[in-house]
Amino acid sequence: MNQRIIFTRYIIIIFFVIFFFRLWQLQLFDGEKFKNLSEKNRLRIIKTPAPRGIIYDRNGIPLVKNIPFFSVMLNPDELDSIDTSKLADLIGIKEADLIDKIDKQRSSPFVPIKLKIGLTFEEVARIEARKSDFPGVFVDTEVGRNYLFGKTGAHVIGYLGKIRSYQATAIDLKELPQDALIGQWGIEAVFDKELRGMPGERIIEVDAIGRELRLIREVSPIKGKDIYLSIDIDIHKAIEESFGTKAGALVAIKVDTGEVLALESLPSFDPNVFAKGVSYSDWIMLINDPKKPMLNRALQSQYPPGSTFKIIPAIAGLEERVVNNDFSANCSGNLSYGKWNFGCWRKGGHGLVNLHRAIVESCDVYFYELGKRLGIDKIHKYAYAFGLGQKTGLELIPVKEKSGLIPNVSWKEKNKRLPWYLGDTFISSIGQGFVLATPIQMANVTASVVNGGFIYKPSLLFNVKQPSVKIDVAEESLNTIKKAMAGVVNEPGGTAKGAISQTVSIGGKTGTSQVVGKKKGLVAEKYMDHAWFIAFAPVEKPEIALAVFVEHGGGGGAVAAPIAKKAIEAYFKGKLENKNDKNR
């Protein structure tokens, strides 16, 4: 018996050797690993979002506001005790959607699931009142955006939206919570990083059921930077009013800095719809709307600029000494070339016209003659020098600016596989045919003409003077054009009488972009021509230059010019009020 007891001793010792090695393995070999795991158990890092920077217009009027909005959340560890059909009823979504949301977001027993965002106060009250029936359901407050002017200026301001799956890997977004709102459109997106600020951090100690026990460390969030835009919301309001139900765009630029004073595209959309997280059906409705409210017509609508383009061959003619003020052409209402006949918009003809009269009355025949003498390459050269046929470089996310088109011989051969005809030069000279331009390009051209030949990259930031490039044109040539443009509005026979203003002297140039060939009997709106008008003011010392484009607006003088006048008046009215404010 004693032998057996002694043998037991060795068995005990063997077990202790095993325990020794196991302790060594757990505490020394894997000690660091387990230490980290125990810290991870205990500590939670909670991001506290920074208040987003406010966006102001050039007069300091806030365009957005941070407002709280409410989401209903669910603690996953209470999931078993919840009747999903009753909960779906309470928060007003389908049970299948609710289960889907829970399944998709369920990652850990400690991270709450977001069931619905953007609750109304009534919904919050209803949920809070029945809280005791639904353990683990609670209302979370987040900060969202309220766009104070709704549709007005929405294409510039943009909106916030959830991080999309393809964005989640972007370096600067990795740090953000999965359901954070970031700028998805417009300035909100362009300056997202600046506006966002630095989220704060709270490191808390929690127990096994995720209850917060104490704060270990807290880093306060840093508020995002405020952004002062160059746009004037009052001009936007005036534009929206004067467009009425028509679609189109208006871009106004401060001529000596390149600041964009207004950039409106109509119809617009309400960014507040997106701020709460747009529903799929709303999104489809916006995308498929035949009026295309999400299309930024100021940057993306490229159409033949019509007669507004004539200032380009006019400058080319002066610079290349093809014409001088005495050069005249006789307009009989049309110009025959070979078997083709190129008509002037005025069937009776303009008679003998010089450059000034040709611009004022927008005589097409004069520009056919001028184009013939210049040749397409010269027109192409000057159009390019003024920034046509290329992007202006204004950045708006996710809008891709169109570059327009200025044709020449090689372009046609390459893209149309056809030789260049003189007739192509004729219709290019009056801004029809292949020539395409966007409203922002035409506004920038106008600004360059009236500011002495400087071309700026347009900017949406207030009081930021952009670098400029001097176009190699004589001051004198530009003055001639300016004078003619003043005549378009103010002289007898001018095509833009609708732009005459009582408060400020305006110069401009009308244009019409033909939709279909002049067939008779087509009167429906969708067959009407697009109206253009470029303008600047005051004539004596230009400050603002703009381009108006009205889809299916008809004649430029009748429809587009009054809109330009309203916008210019709104700008000077605002300036006057600001001056009065300062004098007071």
Add this chain to the structure above:
Amino acid sequence: MIKIDRRLIKYFDFITFSLVISLSIIGILTIYSATRPPVESMNHPDFFLKQILWLVASLCCLVLMVLFDYMWIQRFSLYLYIAGMLMLVLVLIIGKSAMGAQRWIEIGPLTFQPSEFFRLIFIISYSAYLTTLREPLSHKTYLKSALLFALLPLILLFKQPDLGTTILFLCIFITLSLIKGINKKFITAALIISIISVPFLGNIVWDKLKDYQKNRLTAFISPDEDIAGIGYHINQSKITIGSGGLTGKGYMKGTQGPLRFLPEKHTDFIFAVYAEEFGFIGSIILVFIYLILFLRGLDTALKAKDEFGRLVATGITAMFFFYFTVNIGMAMGIMPVVGVPLPFVSYGGTALLSNYIAVGILINIRTRRYELFYP
């Protein structure tokens, strides 16, 4: 007044005594740390106070157990056995159930677990029975003893159900049988039969297990499969022990227990809490105390004056050893999660009391190791 023989003090086993006292002190300190509230403003639960009171009572029992010759225990072993079996039946009838098990009897403010005492009675009565046998266990005597001392009480225990205690009983039963010695022919036959019957019996036993018991066993086999579910206990226990590192996080600095990541922190998983705060060095010291205790127990068995003493001392030492091994093996993730306490350290009054009575018997055997000693 009981007359205390001077030899009683002279031969008193102070080593065993001081080993278990130090284990109890470590236990109370660790219970205090493990049950401290996670936030200062909350009240500290009084588990440690209760444990101190139980320790005082246990010490009294220990002294009482040393005062008389253990031969008296041998004489009353049959009555003890009957009384123990009655308690086990009683607990099934009037017992209080908690967590799916019916193990406790309530007497006034105290709850006590009859199985904790029955393990001692079992060792005593089986040893007494084995002492009556002149020869090693043959199939005849073995079957008789198996029926009386293994099958009957085990069925009652299994019915409670108390899986941990059942398994430990089986281990003690086998140990004592082996120490007594088994007929060689019979042991070979028994081995072959048991190996063949394991799959069948295993199936029957598996079906009878409660869900939580099945979970514990499957979690032991693959703890990483469901970290938030069954494997949670094992994983958290390993994290708790491992995070102690070499020197530990320091007394009252452990986080796993008070923040409730570790379940059963002051009972079954108390070793993890201790290891987290005192690290590898502390754990080795604790394990070493147990090692000395066990070796001392075997030494007592070797030195005992009679076979009964030898068997009882071995049985008690084996009992402590099995409890210790299953408990810290479970905490370290090398044995299934079977809820047994760590002797002398885990919170639990009945267990402490019965362990001290057992130690008292152990000391009694050592103190009276010389035949002539008869106070």
